[in-house]
Amino acid sequence: MDEREEEFEPSVLGTKEHWDTAYERDLQNFKENGTAGEIWFGEESMTRLIRWLKKQKMPLDSSVLDIGTGNGVLLVELAKSGYTNLTGVDYSVSAVQLSKNIMEKEGLPHVKLQVEDILNPSDGLSGFQICIDKGTFDAICLNPDNVAEKRKQYVKSLHRVLRPGGFLLITSCNWTKGELLKEFRERFLLLEELPTPTFCFGGKSGSSVTALVFQQKE
Template identity: 55%
Template sequence: MDVATENVDVESGNTSDPEDDNCSDNDFEPSKLGTKEYWEDAYQKELETFTDIGDVGEIWFGEESMSRVLRWMDKANIPENAAILDIGTGNGAFLVELAKHGYRNLTGIDYSSASVELARKILEAEDLTDVTVKEMDFLNCYGELKGFDVCIDKGTFDAISLNPDNSKEGKKLYLQVLKDALKDKGFFAVTSCNWTKEQLLDRFSEGFDFVQELPTPSFQFGGKTGNSVTALIFKRVH
């Protein structure tokens, strides 16, 4: 489950409310990109395409989004047996790359049944049968996910923020489940095209220490420079 860019703020380079760059309970306009129905339909189509021609579908935020997190994991000396959770795994592309990179204790979750089926088929095609993929709604599994050394999110928090039903409550639940899932001093890697660095620092200020920002492509517009994607690393602290 990942999302595409909405309205780009030239000042910051990220999507945000053009009238207020601070966090609020109404950061973005509701979008179909925040609904389960949208993603179920999208991954059902990708599943059919993979079955027909073997195309794995779109890699959200591009391959570089995976590579930059993997480079950080190398520099941070994340051990190969670390328990890693891919939140909103989509087609499982990141799980494939993590497994090929040598990581052996991998779990991917998504609330889309079609996503889970697609990810399992792709992993099977890559002969990566030891990776766990579960159909699970991250916002409704408090207490079920525990003991992870690293949690990775590439667009799922974005989608939750766009949910037309109750994004305010969803963002609170996300933080609670994330804190419960991570070990003390475990790492959280988040990639977003909707949130600025400052907004993410504010959202994850409770229970987390900021570790570093990962470099992302920049652009210039009207004499100003910004980034269309933000990638940050946090550490869980109790």
């Protein structure tokens, strides 16, 4: 058993059953109240990613995949920022249905949404220039079953769905920069660490969130 397996206790947050139940509830709330639900890591996390894309002058028609899209709110913000080639995937049927309802409400019929397990992606899920992960890798690492193999499979899947030289923007609250680099270095190069909010305790500063940009090795 390696260091990360010892540190991460298995959790229901790593199971499909938990997310199916959560998004079924969010879907019902949306139908009744029109609320989209939680924004993982807050609005600043979305602003941070979009700011980087604009800084790099990524073409607005770049193909973008949002992994574990949940309610699809990140895709809404990307669309509002002018990006036109957007796809969101989630292994929860209820999450995809919720995000479809939200896209309809927002008038964004061009955003593609589909049920996919990123650990076993379909053949058609490929060729993306940009993949965004905002907490999905974190959830995978909390799965109670064979988590070390799932981590390796996740990296392989990303390598498969991205085109050569494509970019991965990953946000995590469980992993440090060094730990993420170790997980992804076989197939990805670290390009940049994005600034995130810091906290101070006992006279020491640290970050509760890590946001990195990787580029796939060609």
